[in-house]
Amino acid sequence: MRILGVDDDNVSRLVLKAMVTSLGHECLLAADGVQAWELLRRGGVNVVITDRMMPDMDGLELCRRIRAELSTGYVYVILASVLDDREEVREGMLAGADDYLSKPLQPHDLGLRLIAAERVSALHRQLEHLSAELRGLARRDPLTGLGNRLAMQEELATLAQRADRYGHQYSVALLDLDHFKGLNDSRGHQAGDHALHAVARLLAASCRGGDTCYRYGGEEFLCVFPEQSAARARVAVSRFQRELNALGILNPASKHDGALTVSAGIAQLTPRMPDVESLLRETDLALYRAKANGRNRVEVAGEPRVGSNPEPARVGSVG
Amino acid sequence: MSITPLQHSIGEQPESPWSSAEAPSATTPAVDAAVLDALMTEIGADMPELREHLLSSYLTDAPVLVASMSAAAALGDRPGVAGAAHQLRSSSALLGASRLAQLLAVVEQEAKAGDGDLPALIEQLVIDFGQASAEFTSMLVAATPPEGAGSLP
Numbered sequence: 001m002r003i004l005g006v007d008d009d010n011v012s013r014l015v016l017k018a019m020v021t022s023l024g025h026e027c028l029l030a031a032d033g034v035q036a037w038e039l040l041r042r043g044g045v046n047v048v049i050t051d052r053m054m055p056d057m058d059g060l061e062l063c064r065r066i067r068a069e070l071s072t073g074y075v076y077v078i079l080a081s082v083l084d085d086r087e088e089v090r091e092g093m094l095a096g097a098d099d100y101l102s103k104p105l106q107p108h109d110l111g112l113r114l115i116a117a118e119r120v121s122a123l124h125r126q127l128e129h130l131s132a133e134l135r136g137l138a139r140r141d142p143l144t145g146l147g148n149r150l151a152m153q154e155e156l157a158t159l160a161q162r163a164d165r166y167g168h169q170y171s172v173a174l175l176d177l178d179h180f181k182g183l184n185d186s187r188g189h190q191a192g193d194h195a196l197h198a199v200a201r202l203l204a205a206s207c208r209g210g211d212t213c214y215r216y217g218g219e220e221f222l223c224v225f226p227e228q229s230a231a232r233a234r235v236a237v238s239r240f241q242r243e244l245n246a247l248g249i250l251n252p253a254s255k256h257d258g259a260l261t262v263s264a265g266i267a268q269l270t271p272r273m274p275d276v277e278s279l280l281r282e283t284d285l286a287l288y289r290a291k292a293n294g295r296n297r298v299e300v301a302g303e304p305r306v307g308s309n310p311e312p313a314r315v316g317s318v319g
Numbered sequence: 320m321s322i323t324p325l326q327h328s329i330g331e332q333p334e335s336p337w338s339s340a341e342a343p344s345a346t347t348p349a350v351d352a353a354v355l356d357a358l359m360t361e362i363g364a365d366m367p368e369l370r371e372h373l374l375s376s377y378l379t380d381a382p383v384l385v386a387s388m389s390a391a392a393a394l395g396d397r398p399g400v401a402g403a404a405h406q407l408r409s410s411s412a413l414l415g416a417s418r419l420a421q422l423l424a425v426v427e428q429e430a431k432a433g434d435g436d437l438p439a440l441i442e443q444l445v446i447d448f449g450q451a452s453a454e455f456t457s458m459l460v461a462a463t464p465p466e467g468a469g470s471l472p
Contacts, residue, residue, distance in 0.1 A: 010380050011373055012410055014373055018366065082409075104409060
């Protein structure tokens with residue numbers, strides 16, 4: 001392990017280093033809390049053994065700071081304290097120390113404490129690893145591998161904050177596979193899953209750096225275009241539509257030569273649309289229009305109908 | 320600031336390790352060399368240079384701490400006294416000057432508590448430190464291999 005010894009006394013530091021090294025660990029030293037904090041912020045320290053009384057930042061303050069502010073992984077803290085001050089030890093444990101040692105330090109005791117430190121540190125590392133993995137899993141759609149709705153909500157919330165604070169703009173597109181139920185009904189759900197997977201891969205490949213795609217639900221996908229106008233988003237989505245058409249995924253329910261198509265609604269965050277919910281509502285309405293106008297087309301919220309779509313509007317049921 | 324005579328001060332503090340019956344005398348060694356030997360053995364490695372390094376570091380740092388403690392006491396700076404006493408206490412105990420370490424514990428406690436006759440305690444401390452320091456110096460000299468052909472007188 002890499003151990004940081006903190007003591008304002010030179011002799012105590014030298015002895016601590018000799019002990020830690022003789023126990024087979026690496027030892028860094030700091031003469032006070034401020035120095036220790038600088039070393040800790042660089043990361044890589046597993047255990048801190050700190051004296052309680054030090055000038056500038058004392059051991060308690062260092063403990064509190066480690067627990068409140070350190071983001072480089074769990075650090076096991078052992079407070080070195082004089083034997084006769086039980087209140088001092090209690091304060092230290094409350095401030096965030098994991099264990100304590102009586103001064104003057106005995107190599108044997110230190111060795112025992114470090115056995116526990118090593119075990120607890122390993123458990124914390126495992127926990128951090130698992131929680132990162134879990135965090136990733138909780139935000140990924142298992143079928144398509146795209147981010148799920150939770151991941152999408154987090155990104156939109158971040159973008160909304162930036163838009164609010166710095167005036168950044170962004171657009172979103174909601175895509176819905178046309179007649180997907182028909183595909184499921186005629187070719188089976190496995191074929192439906194394959195189609196969703198293929199669409200997701202194509203979508204991810206078609207997105208430019210910085211743009212992100214999510215599985216919004218069922219056969220719906222949401223693309224986020226940061227720093228881009230609705231017009232730019234339309235270009236991107238239209239390109240994707242052409243690519244999907246070219247892929248020719250079989251959908252017997254399609255009115256388009258039996259190939260799977262997609263409809264899309266786009267909206268851009270504007271000052272009169274202050275929150276994410278309104279933006280998504282506008283996007284949803286635009287998608288509804290695309291469906292109502294014949295599918296396999298793109299509609300932009302707040303835009304007059306223009307004939308730039310791949311096919312003229314057709315009357316049909318939505319779905 | 321008047322300095323209370325030492326014996327008077329000790330007589331008033333029965334809880335201090337210095338009851339008159341066991342008051343330190345110049346004939347009692349201030350340093351138990353076995354403590355440092357045991358520490359070196361426990362650390363395991365045969366490190367004569369570490370032993371020398373520890374002694375010389377102590378002999379360099381400790382006089383500064385004792386001086387700053389005296390100055391802080393004269394100025395009535397009790398946190399200053401407590402801090403220096405705490406720092407010196409650890410190293411004194413580590414290297415075997417346990418009587419000095421005990422006296423420093425008393426100084427630290429009384430400085431924190433804000434009572435007790437600090438100047439008198441510090442006067443005793445200076446005497447104890449002088450003795451411990453002399454013994455540490457002998458240990459260092461004994462540990463240092465003689466340079467050149469001549470041996471120590």
